[in-house]
Amino acid sequence: MTEQEIQENKTRFIALCREKISRKGLDGLLDYLEKTDFYIAPTSTKFHLNEAGGLCKHSINVYETAVAINDSVIKPAIESGESPFSEAPSDESIAVAALFHDVCKVNLYHKEEKWKKDSSGRWVSYEGYTSNDTFPFGHGEKSCFFIERFIRLRPEELLAIRWHMGMFDMGENGTAMRKAFYSAMDLYPLVSLLQSADTIASKCREKTTIY
Numbered sequence: 001m002t003e004q005e006i007q008e009n010k011t012r013f014i015a016l017c018r019e020k021i022s023r024k025g026l027d028g029l030l031d032y033l034e035k036t037d038f039y040i041a042p043t044s045t046k047f048h049l050n051e052a053g054g055l056c057k058h059s060i061n062v063y064e065t066a067v068a069i070n071d072s073v074i075k076p077a078i079e080s081g082e083s084p085f086s087e088a089p090s091d092e093s094i095a096v097a098a099l100f101h102d103v104c105k106v107n108l109y110h111k112e113e114k115w116k117k118d119s120s121g122r123w124v125s126y127e128g129y130t131s132n133d134t135f136p137f138g139h140g141e142k143s144c145f146f147i148e149r150f151i152r153l154r155p156e157e158l159l160a161i162r163w164h165m166g167m168f169d170m171g172e173n174g175t176a177m178r179k180a181f182y183s184a185m186d187l188y189p190l191v192s193l194l195q196s197a198d199t200i201a202s203k204c205r206e207k208t209t210i211y
Contacts, residue, residue, distance in 0.1 A: 001051050001052055001053040001054070001057070005053060005057075006039065006040060006052065006053035006056070009039070009053060009056045009057045009060060010039040010056055012060060013039070013056050013059060013060055013099065014030060016060070016063060016095065016099060017030060017095070017099060020091060020092060020094075020095035020099075021092055021095050021096055021099075022092065023092070023096065023151045023152070024151065024152070025150040025151035025152070026150070026151055028150040028151075029100070029147065029149075029150035029151055032146075032149075032150060033103070033106070036106035036107050037106060037107055037109075038055060038056060038103065038106050039053065039055075039056045040052050040053055040056075041053075041054070041055040041056075041105060041106065041107075041108070041109055042054040042055060042109050042129050043055045043057075043058040043102065043105065043202075043206075044109075045109060045128065045129040045130060045131055046128075046129075046208070047202070047208055048201075048202040048203070048206040048207070048208055049202075049206045049207070049208075050128075050129060050208055050209050051209045054206075055102060055105055055106075057206075058102065058201060058202065058206060059098065059099050059100070059101070059102060060099070061201040061205050061206060062098045062099075062101065062102075062194070062197045062198050062201045063094070063095060063098035063099050063197075064201075065098075065196075065197040065200050065201045065205065066094050066097075066098045066193055066194060066196075066197035067091075067094060069193060069196055069197055069200075070088060070089060070094060070193060074088050074089070074189055074193060075088045078189075083189070084186075085188075085189045088189065089156065089188070089189055089190040089193055093154060093156055093157050093160075093190055094190070094193070096147075096151075096153065096157050097156075097157050097160040097161055097164075097190060097194050098194060098197060100143065100147050100161070101140070101143055101160075101161050101164050101194060101198065102143060103143050103146045103147060104137075104138075104139055104140070104141075104142035104143040104146065106146070107134075108131055108132070108133060109129045109130070109131055109132075110129065110130055110131075110132055111127055111128070111129060112127070112128060112129065112130040113125050113126075113127060113128075114126055114127070114128040114130075114211070116211070126211045127211075128211050139165055139169060140161050140162040140163060140164050140165060140169070141162060143161050144158055144161050144162055147161070155187075155188070156187070156188035156190045156191070157190065159184040159187065159188060159190075159191050160184075160188065160190040160191045160193070160194040160195075161194070162184070163181050163184050163185075163191055163195065164194045164195055164198050165195075165198075166181075166195040166198075166199070
């Protein structure tokens, strides 16, 4: 990602926050992100958008995907009476959950010299990323913690962000955790919406850089 693309994504992210979110404390949250590496960090070390600027771009992609799914699937199902839910997620809640779901990743990834074999079998160095979690508080849990320091999250937003990893976060958890996960999906459509948007964005819209 070029420096221009990174700056353009940063501008769009902030514009979306200010256009879609009317929540006390938003300025404080944006000021906090400005002091972190949110706008230049990758979104992973070796998977989707594992490049500079990936985290911000991914957040925008998840938001756009969530809006598209809500408008084309969830709202029509609710309006037709086919859905078990009676109310679709609000535009603001979608923006809050999608744009901030991965703030747990700020200051997490760091550049590091790594090694690989080239086509001739020789070891060559390259600059990749490694993870160093100095506050191991979980994934969705940590995002909720960081966000709540500045803005008050609604119950559906808390649950959506907490469980946005879906089954990717269930493998090592016990029965009680799985029950809580399924119960959260039964309570609010935003929980399933954010999971779906995150998965589609990361698997269908975002490439992995092979260094």
